[in-house]
Structure formats: C-alpha cells, structure tokens
Amino acid sequence: MTVKTINVMDIMNVNFYSLWLAEQSHIVAKGGRSSMKSSVISLKLVVDFLEDNLGNVVCLRKVGKYLSTSIYEQIKWAIYMLGVEDEFYFGKSPLLIRHKATNTAFYFYGVDDPMKIKSAKIAKGYVMALWFEEAAEFAGVEDIDIVEDTFIRQEIEGKEVKVYFSYNPPRNPYSWINEWLDTKAGDPDYFIHHSTYLDDKKGFLSEQMIRKIEKYKENDEDYWRWMYAGEVIGLGDMVYNMDHFHEIEELPKDDDLILIDIAIDTGHQVSATTFLAFGFTKKRNVILLDTFYYSPENKVVKKAPSELSRDLKEWMDKIQQTYKRHFDMQTIDSAEGALRNQFFKDYGIRLHPVVKKKKIDMIDNVQDLLAQGRFFVLKKATNEIFLTEHKKYQWDADTLQSDDPKVIKIDDHTCDAFQYYVQDNLRKLGLKY
Template sequence: MKHEYTEYTLTGGRGSCKSSFISLCIIILIVMFPQFNALIIRKNANTLRTSVYEQIIWAIERLGLRSRFKIPKSETSALPIVYRRKNGTKQYIIFRGCDNPEKIKSIKIAQGYFGLIWFEEKTEFTPAEIQNVKVSAMRGGSKFYVFESYNPPSAKRHWCNTDARTPKKDRVVFHTTYLDIPREWLGEAILNEIEYTKQTNERAYRNIFLGEPTGTGLNIFENIELREITDEEIAAFDYVYNGIDWGYYPDPFAWGRMCYDARKATLYIYDELYLYKHGNIQASNALQEYLEEQCLDEDGKPRFNVMADRIEADSAEPKSVNDFYKWGWNIRGAKKGAGSLEAGYKWLQGLRAIVIDPVRCPKMADEFTLYEYEIDKRTGEIVSGYPQGQPDHGMALTRYATEPIWRHGGE
C-alpha cells in the first residue's frame, strides 16, 4: 500500500494463495484510488472467465463489497466489472487475452487510467508480449502497480526463472508455498495429495508444491503447451482416443482421453482419472460413474453409452483387459512389442504441440512437464534412453491411446 515498488512478482508452489492475495490487493487499491482502473491479462482470452474473473468476484465478496460493484450476469465472456462510487464516477476492471493484441491497444477509459495491471500465469507469455501490454496500458498516470503471478517451471533456464533472479530497482519478488498458508484454508484433499507426492516423488513435490526449479533443463518433451481446453473445443473434436495404464498402489489406475489433429500435428489431452487402491471392479465402476456424470440428461440419465468408446490399455495385464471387456467396455490391449516405447515417445516428441489442460488433467500435466533425461552422477553425462522410475503413467496411457496413430505414420 506504501507503493515502494511498481512491479510485484509473486512466485510459489500450488496452494500458496498468490492469486487470492493479488485479487484482494486489486479490489482494495480500486477503492483507495479513484483514478485507478485495472487491466487483467491471461495469455488466451478463453481462459479468463474460469480463472481471474472468478477470482476477482471472490475477492469482492470476501471484502463485503458486492453491493458496490456491478458484475455482469453473462456466463459466456469476461465482461468488465464496474466499481460505482457514491459521487457517480465509475472504475473498470477489464479482462483481456494476449492472443489479440489489437484489443489491448484499442482499450479506452473515460475516467482515470490503468493504474493496476495483473499478468496471471506469467509463464504462458513471452517477454515481448508482456512489454507490449505495458507500453499500451501504462499511460496517463504517475503511479502504477504491475502484478505477476506464476508457479516456477521446473527448468531453471526458463525465462521466468531467470527474470526472477535478475535484480530490478523498482520490483520486489516474493515467494510463498502452502506451508505459509493456514491448513484450514487449504482443505484435506490437497494436503493429502501434497503428502503423497512428498513421499513418492520428492523432485515433483519440490517443484509443484514448494515452487522450486528442480529441473536439469533436459526435458524430454519440449513441446508441451499448458492451457485451458474449452468446452467448445472439446465439442468440436471429431474422434477421441482413450488409454489405460493399470495400477493399484503406489502406482495408480490411470485413464485419460485426448484428441489428435493431424493437420496441425497437435495432440490435445483434456480428461483424466487417477485411482489408488482400486481393484478392477472398483476401477471399472468408478470410471463408468465418472463418465456418466458428464453426460446426464434432464432426467438424470446418461445420454449415451459411455462404455462404447474404444480404449487402448496396457496389454501387460491381459486379465485386467479381459475383465473390463467382460463388464462391457470396448477395450483391447495395445500391441506394444520391442521398440514400441521408443517409437511412441519419439512420435510424441516430434509433434508440433502437446496441449494439456492443467485444470482438467493436473497429474498428466505434471508428469509430462517434469519428465527429464537423467544424468550419470559419476560421469556427469546424460544417460541415453528414456528414464525408468520417474512417474510416467500419463505418458504410458497416452502412448497406448495413440498407438493406432503413430504405428501408421501419424495420420
């Protein structure tokens, strides 16, 4: 509030309340400074509604100011939120995607100026995009607050990690983790997930929840794009692929769904279900229930047979494949065979992009982004081949699901 800096960069692990803190600051500053308007930016406009827009509404309600703000009822887009002062003046909170820079350049405000700018998920942007927004928006005033928030990528050489280590006179960088947050704010579900990850994969725990760049810079999949895959995109997918990697505990039963666009050489991964300590019948029932909940009609009944979609599963467990087939699933074992792992991974590495929705598929997003070549501790050389022992259930089921594609040249 003292405005000792212009730029405030918040880094940290999952569950560290970065976005909650920034949204509260923005509302407080709007109320404090009558000339301030706010511009909130995501890389893609179609992610605004379900992320920063809802976060700002949460902050307004937590501060008891709902009656002072005009919040549009539209559910289809992130329309401006308006703060109405008693003297009749208005201040705007405007949401924009960086995928249409012309809309940012053309923003006009009748009163005041954009004193507040928030870049959510900074890792999605390029440095040039952030600079272009600043040049377009930071006009007409003498005092600005620029907020940035993100979870540090595993790769230490990622530009966001490098930028955070670079001192800037007018910027403060501060880092939070779930350990700084009261346990009751977080809830038992995420705390249980954190504890499990800590016990089973320390490197993933340190990156995902402590926000440490734990990577070697040797990511196996360098074509990962993490973003929301919208309902509209999913509705347009003409053919979907499903895969299963069998497991019980500590390895999970893992199911995932995806679509492949051959013209764009892009794979879209948009649904997952990971189950622990589920036998075959329990996993079958849980998967059926999960899928049916997504397609209920007005009478609460499934609109179609969710078990009809083809599933490619790990053929190393023929009994599990046969069990699911007996219970009505359209399932078969992947062919696999010598060299299939290498062939499948090389095809995935060669795609223009593997788009993963990190909200719908958090575990697969983590696995793909953290999967790295290993280094021989004795020689310091990169170990050839794909590593064993790193969590790879999502990669495995993806390889099974897309086997009909990459075995036939990707068409």
C-alpha cells in the same frame, strides 16, 4: 469511498504483509501451488481500487478463454470477501466488473495476440494497476512489454501504475520467465516475493488439501519441490520416473472400472501406430488395460488407413467384450486426418482430435498424474512396448538450455498417445486447476 470494516491482515498469512506494503511499481509473486498468492493480489487490487474514484484495473491471462473461470472469479471472490459486492455490476459480455457509483472497472483481457491489446479502451479514468496472472504462460518478455507499454504510457499525476505478476516457476531454469526474473534481482522498481503452502500459519488450507500435497511429497519429492515448494528443479535427462508406473497382475477387487478411454497416435508409412486403452476407476485411478502397436518398419507393403481402421474397430470390440464397460473419450492426434476420416466413414464413429499444447506442458500434466500415485499398468505382453518406450523417453540434451526443450523423437508413439489421453481428460482426471 470506504471499505466495510474488515482487517485485511486477518485474512492473509503473515508472509504476505511485506508484499501488501511494498512500494515498488512492479510486484512479482512467485511460488508453489496453493500458496494463496493470487488471493492476496486480488484483495490488494480491490482495496486500492476502492480508494481511487478514477482508477481502473486491467487483469490479464495469456489465453482468453480461461479468464472467466480464473482471474475474473478471483477478483469476484475478493470483492465478496471485503463485503462490497452490492457496489459492483458483474458483467460477462463484455467481461468486466464495474463499480456502479464511479463507472470505473476491472477489465479482463486475453493476450492470445498482444497487438490487439493496443486498441483496448477504458471508459472512464486511467489504469492504476495491471495483473499478469499465470505469467509463465506468456510467450516471452515481449508479450509483457507490449501490454505494459500500452497501459503505462499515460501520465497519472502523483502516482505510477502498479504492475503485478503471479506464477508458479517453470522447472526449466532456462524458461524465459526464470531468466527474466534473474535480471530483476536488485532492480529498485521490482519487489520479488516467494510463497508456498507451508507459509499458511493461519490454517486457511483444508486438511484435505494438505493431505493431498503431502501425498505428492511422499510419492515424488522432486515433483513436490517444483509444484508445491515452487523450486526451479531442472529437467534432468529422463522424462519420467519409472517408479510411478505401477505394474499390477490383475484389476483391483476394491476399485471397479467405471469406463474406458482410448488414445491413438498414428504413423502410417514411416512410423508406428499405437492404440491405448485406459480404464478409469471409482477411486479416480487410471489403469493401462491394453496396447495395440503396429510398426511399418522393414515391411514392403505398409498398412493403409482402411486397414488400420479395421484394426482399431476389432481391437475396440475386443476391449469392450473383455471389460464390459462403455467407451468415454476416444482421442486421436489432431494432426491425423486419414484414420479419423476413414474410421468415421467405416463405422460412423467420430474420434476426438486432441487440442495439443507445448510438449513440455503436456508432459507436466502426465507427471502430475504419476506423482499422485494413480497410474497403473496391467501386466501383459501387449503392454510391454508401452513401458519400454517410456523407459527410454529422454529430453534432447542439446535443447535443455533453452526456453523450449524438446524430447528425442525416437520410439515415442505410446508416449505421445499417453500425453494425448491425459490432455484430453484433464477435468475428469482432476488435473485442471
């Protein structure tokens, strides 16, 4: 079986030649965002696949729901780049890309539960390669081992299963994958490759993309070093760089509000409740318009959910009357049922429970927005508590040397609500890649 005449070396940057030619069984491709490492791996997998009539490739991500819009499309892109799309059937249910002539395929699995992979069946032939895309998302080396052992236990005469890992290194040096990689330095079975967008000497990246990346560098060089240079920069003590919280006296004249989003963190009896109103503008900037903050501390009689429900509705009505814009997303902590149910009972409005991620991941999303210079705070008395809490927001020093660092859970209610807002609006904010 042959690939249409094309020189693959012409469609990748020179820095990837060594990865392409690496003979080790395990290939680790780490680096910054937009370094094109996933593109090169997908091309390599398709070329090798077409040279083996019995070979199959298994492509994996930690969360199964992301397969169809990420690694599946990446393999599909490589097939089209090589001009062999007519040789393949592209299936969505089940998710696979099958070669019409050989009946071998690219299989796609989520590893939400690694043990379920043990029952995976390959229709014909053997597994010649595995690809762990966004490998840092996996829970730990145990996830990797369970999956890898499932597919490499079959003896393949004259060859070994190739295992590929691609990921952007977490900034925490104690993240499991950073520590795991340290153990592989010098291992003869592992080829470790690092790449960044700066290695693009052939001009594959658009000028628009380069400008965007350079804006990150201008606004927050530490964030750029992590996200685009792929460096493990550490966490530091303070969570946020307050230079990115731009205070403004009034709404900009040249950047109209399009809509308003609400984010809610509740505490009821033991801690504070906060409502945040965020304006989203034509230029895709975010402006904190107003903050509601109620603390039950030192109060003999605490507010009940029915009272907070009324407070929320009155506050929302005031926001809408002031800014004359419709509400879009109205987000609340997914663990909060009392206020959500009370508000629907009182006003027939369903608040949207956010799908929370690990704390460090939600913070990373907020930092992405901040590093782009797109966040502003309207200077007013009600918003001072928001700035005060974010100034004091710190990592717990006792957890920094761990794979799961924690924040200090004191006076962090507006911090949580801000994270819920960003998490629930990733696509609208242009933060979902």
